[in-house]
Amino acid sequence: MELLGYFKHGANKLLHILIRETPSPEMRSFILRFLGAKIDKSAKISYDFLLFDGAAAHNLVIGKNVAIGPRTTIITHSDPSPSRLVKFYPIIDKEVIIEEDVWIGANVTILPGVRIGRCSVVAAGSVVTKDVKPFTIVAGSPARPIKQLYLNL
Numbered sequence: 001m002e003l004l005g006y007f008k009h010g011a012n013k014l015l016h017i018l019i020r021e022t023p024s025p026e027m028r029s030f031i032l033r034f035l036g037a038k039i040d041k042s043a044k045i046s047y048d049f050l051l052f053d054g055a056a057a058h059n060l061v062i063g064k065n066v067a068i069g070p071r072t073t074i075i076t077h078s079d080p081s082p083s084r085l086v087k088f089y090p091i092i093d094k095e096v097i098i099e100e101d102v103w104i105g106a107n108v109t110i111l112p113g114v115r116i117g118r119c120s121v122v123a124a125g126s127v128v129t130k131d132v133k134p135f136t137i138v139a140g141s142p143a144r145p146i147k148q149l150y151l152n153l
Contacts (some may be wrong), residue, residue: 020048032057046070046106052077056093059112063100069124071107078112099134119151 012035019031028045035057039045043066050073051057059076062068079091094113098104102116105124116122117134127141135149 016051020050023047032060037062040064040066040100042066044068046072048072050074059093059095061095061097063098063102063118065101066098066104067102068098068104069106069108072104072110073108074110076112119149121149 015031015035019028022028022031025044025046028049029039029041029043032045032051033039037051037057037060039060039062042064043062045062045068048071049068051060052073052075056077060074074096076096077091077093080086080089081091092112096110096112097115099116099118099120101119102122103120104110104116104122105126107125108122108128109126110116110122110128114128114131116128116132117136119135120132121137122128122132122143123137123139123146125141126139126143128138129142132138132143133145135151136145137147137149138144139146
């Protein structure tokens, strides 16, 4: 049984390498769905995408018409193990939800438990630590609202 677990772990790691290196946004989405993520078929995920920890892919939800720029990192699971800090900081295992019609720029990091509201923009290089309200542009580290969008949809 231990050998089977080792094989599954290795296959999971291989799929995450493929996610980062495949030239096709459709293939990236397909692999993420295979791993358990809930991703709409219209979402476009650019190259060098990293979902850290891939074993928690089921915690990723991406809606319709979402564009994710290159070198984006999404974290759904985090813990300080094997450090002694694990006694003081709990394991974090939370969903990241990206609603419909969101644009995420290049080199963005999204932390666990974040919901990015519909029709929002996350500027390049931002670190998203809190929820983003719908129709909002956020930027910075940590990301802060810089503009409210007023769209007729």
